[in-house]
Amino acid sequence: MKILVAIKRVVDHNVRIRVRPDGTGVETTGMRLSMNPFCKRAVEAAVQLAEAGQGDEIVVVSIGPKSAIDVILTALAMGVHRGILVETDENLETLAIAKLLVKILDEEQPDLVLLGKQAVDDDSNHVGQMLAALTNRPQATFASEIRLIGQGIEVTREIDSGRESLALPLPAIVTSDLRLNTPRNAALPMVMKARSKPLAIRPVAEFGVDLSPRLIIEKISPPAERVAGRTVSSVAELAAFIAGDVSQMEAL
Amino acid sequence: MSVLLLADHDAGVLSLATAQLVHAVAELGPIDLLVIGDDTAAIAQSASTIAGVAKVLIANGFSAADGVVNVLSTLVVRYHYVVASAGSVGKDVMPRLAAKLDLMPVTDVIKILGPTRFERPIYAGNAVQTVSDNQPRHILTLRASAFRAAAGGNTAPIEVLAGSALSLANLLTSHRTQSDTPDLATAQIVIGGGIALGSAENFQLIKNLAKKLGAAVGATRAAVDAGYAPNDWQIGQTGKIIAPDLYIAIGISGALQHLAGIQGAKKIVAINTDAEAPLVKLADIALIDDLFEIIPQLTAELDRLGVRR
Ligand SMILES: Cc1cc2nc3c(=O)[nH]c(=O)nc-3n(C[C@H](O)[C@H](O)[C@H](O)COP(=O)(O)OP(=O)(O)OC[C@H]3O[C@@H](n4cnc5c(N)ncnc54)[C@H](O)[C@@H]3O)c2cc1C
Numbered sequence: 001m002k003i004l005v006a007i008k009r010v011v012d013h014n015v016r017i018r019v020r021p022d023g024t025g026v027e028t029t030g031m032r033l034s035m036n037p038f039c040k041r042a043v044e045a046a047v048q049l050a051e052a053g054q055g056d057e058i059v060v061v062s063i064g065p066k067s068a069i070d071v072i073l074t075a076l077a078m079g080v081h082r083g084i085l086v087e088t089d090e091n092l093e094t095l096a097i098a099k100l101l102v103k104i105l106d107e108e109q110p111d112l113v114l115l116g117k118q119a120v121d122d123d124s125n126h127v128g129q130m131l132a133a134l135t136n137r138p139q140a141t142f143a144s145e146i147r148l149i150g151q152g153i154e155v156t157r158e159i160d161s162g163r164e165s166l167a168l169p170l171p172a173i174v175t176s177d178l179r180l181n182t183p184r185n186a187a188l189p190m191v192m193k194a195r196s197k198p199l200a201i202r203p204v205a206e207f208g209v210d211l212s213p214r215l216i217i218e219k220i221s222p223p224a225e226r227v228a229g230r231t232v233s234s235v236a237e238l239a240a241f242i243a244g245d246v247s248q249m250e251a252l
Numbered sequence: 253m254s255v256l257l258l259a260d261h262d263a264g265v266l267s268l269a270t271a272q273l274v275h276a277v278a279e280l281g282p283i284d285l286l287v288i289g290d291d292t293a294a295i296a297q298s299a300s301t302i303a304g305v306a307k308v309l310i311a312n313g314f315s316a317a318d319g320v321v322n323v324l325s326t327l328v329v330r331y332h333y334v335v336a337s338a339g340s341v342g343k344d345v346m347p348r349l350a351a352k353l354d355l356m357p358v359t360d361v362i363k364i365l366g367p368t369r370f371e372r373p374i375y376a377g378n379a380v381q382t383v384s385d386n387q388p389r390h391i392l393t394l395r396a397s398a399f400r401a402a403a404g405g406n407t408a409p410i411e412v413l414a415g416s417a418l419s420l421a422n423l424l425t426s427h428r429t430q431s432d433t434p435d436l437a438t439a440q441i442v443i444g445g446g447i448a449l450g451s452a453e454n455f456q457l458i459k460n461l462a463k464k465l466g467a468a469v470g471a472t473r474a475a476v477d478a479g480y481a482p483n484d485w486q487i488g489q490t491g492k493i494i495a496p497d498l499y500i501a502i503g504i505s506g507a508l509q510h511l512a513g514i515q516g517a518k519k520i521v522a523i524n525t526d527a528e529a530p531l532v533k534l535a536d537i538a539l540i541d542d543l544f545e546i547i548p549q550l551t552a553e554l555d556r557l558g559v560r561r
């Protein structure tokens with residue numbers, strides 16, 4: 001089985017971002033960037049399937065600037081066989097990303113495509129579902145477990161009311177939730193080895209996809225500030241506050 | 253301008269989110285509500301009572317994303333807006349529908365500024381995008397908790413659509429979390445517990461307090477990962493978004509990803525041993541002490557004050 005994993009390089013999830021005062025966006029220069037945490041679970045899941053003898057080749061693809069090679073190398077060090085960078089300096093919309101991934105799917109013909117459920121910068125949670133629509137494949141989003149069974153897969157999904165398991169025929173698209181696995185930290189020899197694995201860098205123009213944006217981002221603003229609160233020193237004060245708040249609620 | 257709204261339901265019951273969405277999009281045009289699933293009769297019945305609903309449509313059948321999208325895409329020509337709540341169904345379905353129609357969706361909308369202008373949070377709520385959508389049709393998901401619910405009293409007609417929702421995926425099992433507390437996403441009071449609770453048994457402390465206040469119970473990802481709470485209790489960037497009148501956070505540090513889920517809370521109370529915890533800094537009222545001492549005392553004190561809902 002061949003597995004394709006799509007990974008995005010984003011501002012590290014531990015970094016507190018700053019909104020530019022002129023409303024044009026979020027300041028990312030000088031900030032630490034790393035592989036989107038959900039994508040890292042997708043890579044780990046693919047590597048685990050290969051280790052269990054259920055994946056013959058794993059290919060990762062990232063769409064972004066040259067510096068996104070970083071995250072491809074991380075994936076290669078984790079055990080992925082081959083990398084593709086679709087190079088662009090533009091900040092593309094999710095629909096454009098999905099259309100580029102369709103082209104990669106056409107070339108690679110993977111049985112299983114793994115993506116993160118959401119990128120923690122734009123928090124869109126779109127691309128996997130869009131790719132499934134554009135390729136007419138079944139989808140299982142928010143996966144916390146993936147099992148290969150015969151010619152298909154079974155996926156446990158995290159949903160609002162708890163969990164559910166779906167059976168899907170292959171080829172299929174799966175997006176990972178955080179509890180899918182704990183991604184490994186690649187050992188140094190693997191990091192060294194990653195540099196010698198195949199990595200194709202391809203300009204975005206090569207794919208002939210219309211990338212023009214559909215939406216206009218008018219501005220980006222900081223969220224509303226909360227008024228500073230206070231500390232109380234006794235349970236009695238705390239209970240009085242809660243009781244006061246609750247009685248107001250009932251008055252509504 | 254007309255709106256097709258995908259109804260949110262669970263275990264045969266229409267969720268409050270649907271009434272909240274009806275209210276939110278009322279300005280955009282007349283609203284038809286679509287109920288997809290098995291056992292839809294009772295759900296459609298309560299949907300038809302929501303003020304502002306013109307018509308309720310029913311499509312019967314198991315509803316994985318591809319099946320739902322097939323149903324939606326046959327109806328969509330008649331509408332300018334297709335809207336769903338930004339819960340697990342809306343997130344699963346709407347981007348798929350949008351791509352099928354060659355459209356960009358606008359998701360997780362927290363404010364409707366006009367017919368084509370919306371606000372949505374990015375970076376775990378640390379920034380807000382103002383988006384203008386001039387496409388011929390608008391595919392939206394809304395965070396229901398950001399909007400007030402529409403009133404009842406309506407008797408909209410109900411129409412059953414021919415055919416049924418068919419999917420390439422089959423449902424094998426579902427594990428519903430059994431709980432007698434209110435729904436997290438729409439509750440007026442929420443009590444959240446963190447990893448500091450130390451065990452699933454100790455979460456009972458939180459549940460007892462919640463029972464007294466008629467509150468829903470939530471948890472941090474750390475508490476869920478540790479197995480102290482079920483996954484659908486997780487509040488935050490990748491869990492549920494809550495907007496209660498009162499949020500009581502117990503033994504929770506207030507990581508960026510957790511705060512992303514509680515920005516809509518009107519009042520926040522924190523109980524934490526660490527005066528420097530981000531959640532303590534953010535709270536309206538904080539008590540710096542050991543939760544294991546405080547919770548029983550607080551429960552008793554609320555009893556003494558006669559607080560009960
Ligand atoms: C991509 C990504 C997505 C994430 N999404 C989410 C999400 O949706 N929701 C979420 O919650 N997290 C999420 N997280 C995890 C998040 O970063 C934090 O790890 C998590 O919220 C911390 O949970 P906590 O507050 O229970 O634990 P901790 O951060 O360990 O805090 C425990 C707190 O308890 C206090 N404490 C300890 N003992 C006591 C006591 N006896 N009495 C009172 N207080 C005590 C401590 O002072 C501390 O403040 C995500 C992380 C990533 C990387």
Ligand SMILES: Nc1ncnc2c1ncn2[C@@H]1O[C@H](COP(=O)(O)O)[C@@H](O)[C@H]1O
Binds near residue numbers: 039063119
């Ligand atoms: N620029 C990109 N390059 C490769 N994969 C991407 C890119 N953007 C998004 N993805 C994939 O789509 C998932 C969901 O992203 P999003 O829909 O943007 O929240 C991510 O976790 C990635 O797996």
